[in-house]
Amino acid sequence: MSPIVPQTAAPVVVWFRRDLRLADNPALAAAARDGRPIIPLFIHDPAGPPRPIGAASAWWLDKSLKALMADLAALGSPLILRRGNAGAKLRELITETGASAVFWNRLYDSASMTRDAAVSRDLSAVGIDCQSFNGTLLNEPLAVKTGAGGPYRVFSPYWRAVRMSAGDTPPSPAPARLARPPVQIHCDRLADWNLHPSKPDWSGGFADWAPGEAGARARLDTFLDVAANHYIDARNEPGVDGTSRLSAHLHFGEISPRQVWAAADYAALHRDASLRQIEVFQKELGWREFNHHLLFHFPHMTHANFNPKFDDFAWRRDGFGLDAWRAGRTGYPIVDAGMRQLWATGWMHNRVRMIVASFLIKDLMIDWREGETWFWDTLVDADLANNVANWQWTAGSGADAAPYFRVFNPTLQGEKFDPAGEYVRRWVPEIAHLPATDIHQPWRCVSSSAYLAPIVDHAAARDRALAAYESIK
DNA sequence: TGAAATGTTGGGGCG
DNA sequence: ACGCCCCAACATTTC
Numbered sequence A: 001m002s003p004i005v006p007q008t009a010a011p012v013v014v015w016f017r018r019d020l021r022l023a024d025n026p027a028l029a030a031a032a033r034d035g036r037p038i039i040p041l042f043i044h045d046p047a048g049p050p051r052p053i054g055a056a057s058a059w060w061l062d063k064s065l066k067a068l069m070a071d072l073a074a075l076g077s078p079l080i081l082r083r084g085n086a087g088a089k090l091r092e093l094i095t096e097t098g099a100s101a102v103f104w105n106r107l108y109d110s111a112s113m114t115r116d117a118a119v120s121r122d123l124s125a126v127g128i129d130c131q132s133f134n135g136t137l138l139n140e141p142l143a144v145k146t147g148a149g150g151p152y153r154v155f156s157p158y159w160r161a162v163r164m165s166a167g168d169t170p171p172s173p174a175p176a177r178l179a180r181p182p183v184q185i186h187c188d189r190l191a192d193w194n195l196h197p198s199k200p201d202w203s204g205g206f207a208d209w210a211p212g213e214a215g216a217r218a219r220l221d222t223f224l225d226v227a228a229n230h231y232i233d234a235r236n237e238p239g240v241d242g243t244s245r246l247s248a249h250l251h252f253g254e255i256s257p258r259q260v261w262a263a264a265d266y267a268a269l270h271r272d273a274s275l276r277q278i279e280v281f282q283k284e285l286g287w288r289e290f291n292h293h294l295l296f297h298f299p300h301m302t303h304a305n306f307n308p309k310f311d312d313f314a315w316r317r318d319g320f321g322l323d324a325w326r327a328g329r330t331g332y333p334i335v336d337a338g339m340r341q342l343w344a345t346g347w348m349h350n351r352v353r354m355i356v357a358s359f360l361i362k363d364l365m366i367d368w369r370e371g372e373t374w375f376w377d378t379l380v381d382a383d384l385a386n387n388v389a390n391w392q393w394t395a396g397s398g399a400d401a402a403p404y405f406r407v408f409n410p411t412l413q414g415e416k417f418d419p420a421g422e423y424v425r426r427w428v429p430e431i432a433h434l435p436a437t438d439i440h441q442p443w444r445c446v447s448s449s450a451y452l453a454p455i456v457d458h459a460a461a462r463d464r465a466l467a468a469y470e471s472i473k
Numbered sequence B: 001t002g003a004a005a006t007g008t009t010g011g012g013g014c015g
Numbered sequence C: 001a002c003g004c005c006c007c008a009a010c011a012t013t014t015c
Helices: A026-032 A055-075 A086-097 A110-125 A155-165 A213-234 A247-251 A257-270 A275-297 A308-312 A319-327 A333-345 A350-363 A368-378 A384-395 A410-417 A422-427 A458-470
Strands: A012-016 A038-044 A080-083 A101-105 A129-133
Touching: A012 A026, A012 A086, A026 A038, A026 A101, A026 A129, A038 A055, A038 A086, A055 A213, A055 A368, A080 A086, A086 A110, A101 A110, A110 A129, A155 A275, A213 A247, A213 A257, A213 A275, A257 A275, A275 A384, A319 A333, A319 A350, A319 A368, A333 A350, A333 A368, A333 A410, A333 A422, A350 A368, A350 A384, A350 A410, A350 A458, A368 A384
Parallel strands: A012 A038, A012 A101, A038 A080, A101 A129
Antiparallel strands: none
8 A cells, every 4th residue: 555645745757758658667656656746747859869750750659648648647647748858848847846756767779868867967966856767678788798798799699698587577557546746737738749740641541550558458469369379470471460560559668568578478378379479479579679789889870880891881872762762663562562551551561671671772772871761750660779770780781780692582572471462462553453473573564564664673783782792891 | 580593313204 | 224314393502
């Protein structure tokens, strides 16, 4: 039982950032433990850190905040919204309310850490109790070290070192209720933040997403019920709903990796899900952990090549190619399907992300940073650590990266992973009438005239890329 | 979390 | 019956 605390006790600010949930939220749980009044706060700083928010992410944030507002109101203390510089807005709120403490869950990119350290220093100097928690990772970057005491650079040994203990901290429940402070506190109108696109509103295709804690939980349960037993194969087929689709929910912290891990464990133990399948799914959480580990220890990799040899790589400047790639007009069905799915839904199947990334980097020889920037703006799950690490992985410039000679053949990838052509038919209607035998190479068919010819010849582009990679070996 | 080139094997057609 | 060739299927190497 919580001790009785007088209503006059100074409130605690719980500063929500990328932890937009009530359950398994360590900062919220710690603040609520002793019954003091809670001021849940979200500050929108359009400038970041870590970067100005992407348009698709802004769409998601809008809905996620709406859900969090409803959930917190039901718990007893409504969410306060403020816009601007975080440090300034926190000081403002503390002056208004007499709050004596600020609790938050930590972030791991360098810009956010710098900001948070400054906030902590400034507030602590005037007697505010600042406390931070781990609500975002199974293992924080500093908690994992190689035998030699440094950070890991290769996934397999990293995962070997942490996977057995990944589920050691079980998730905690949401607080039963929250005390609200007795004073009236100004709250911005969410609609005034213009996170939802207007003029034009291009978000019509985003309707299947359910941002927010309840949507995240439902998505996880559905996945573990239906898809988890076929995960190993089905996850590679973009025409099949075989992946968890939890990426955006995890990015915004609507569900924690601990919750996902524990639910997967539970499914393996009690719901007849195959342990082998579940372990492969949990390993994907491992990649998320590894990417955050890398970004923490090598913060420059957001903008610079992890492997400096790539600083000499002869990237091509190709505005035409870049535009065609962005628009899904490359003439390669699986590439165009992916880019159009991204634009329409704010999300792309992971297998196809690898294919389109390989195409941009190796077939077009365009700098991975161009692709990373586009994904940042168009993905609802845009996450600095995952985005940067995965792009560098594909480019070959990253840690534990794909070898330079691994060039995806978009035709073969299509035939292998979308054998019936369902995915391509859905997103490239111009060639929906083609039979499965031709749909990944429509140039063989006269009846594909509504569809454009490939903007590059893959075989020639592959040779060009291999030659360029050879020169920086 | 490749693909292409090259090498090897073995069955079957054929003289 | 036997050797030769062809070539698909599979394995290995190379990029």
